[in-house]
Amino acid sequence: MNIGILTSGGDSQGMNSAIRAITRTAIVKGHKVFGIQKGYQGLMEGLFIPLDLRDVGDILHRGGTFLQSARSLEFKEATGQEKALAKLREANIDHLVVIGGDGSYHGALALYERGFPTYGLPGTIDNDIACTDYTIGFDTTVNLVVGLINNVRDTSTSHERTSIIEVMGRGSGDIALHAGVASGADVIIIPEVEWSMDEVCQVIHEGFNRGKKHGIVVVAEGAASGEHVAEEIERKTGLEARSTKLGYVQRGGSPSAFDRILTSRMGDKVIECIESGISGVAIGIEGGEITSHPLKEVLSKKSTFDVKLYEIAKNLSK
Structure with a gap:
């Protein structure tokens, strides 16, 4: 069989590892593999x-x-999808593996519903895909963010100030939550939970009253602006506060051991699905086991927010 692979949407650490795993597993089992450059745009261009x-x-x-990777408005239209299918048939591709997030999965589902066998691997640092405990790149990003928070903490302590760290996550606060817990943040602000500026200021003020030399607030970009939070803390408490927006640095760097192993297992699983005649599915990891679910089911659900971990974070910040 001829298997095509593309990466789409925002890049994430571990995408290369996933391409490697799919390619090598497929070749060892006697299949041919083709990489498709520049996502769905490259697919339409052949x-x-x-x-x-x-x-x-x-x-x-x-x-x-x-x-x-590249974003493509043309592919969202029926004419673009038909153009992509024509290119796949012209190149004698039998199966298409898409590595990406929610938007990439919608593209894979569109092709599947037009009769082409497609498969999804969850490549996004936001950890916002349903039916998987972890997405490719999330673990690496959390470790990277924790390291950067540790660096900021040093200068915060030297100047006795509060640092507000704004991280990625428009609709999901998982990066902020996990990095905040791992770095001992005083406050974690995420889109899944209502919050108030007065409560944030109270926590910071009480910390300094107990003798703390610094404060750490981790903010998901989808919940608030780090700059605004810093301004309000200064205005309401009189304490110095500075905002740091980490931005795209969070997507870079070498993937963690966890992400390398995760993609190796997912790559093996997707080839297993292809050989078993199962298509239109997304690969995930649940309870340590590599699983597959229909793309339509995955896209109809929301990723699960860890309420318990958030409660733990609040208790540990006291």
């Missing part, structure tokens, strides 16, 4: 390159995606 074992060597530890 940017296909054959991949062999050597082509995916020395990429396990590299962040980003060597196939590159």
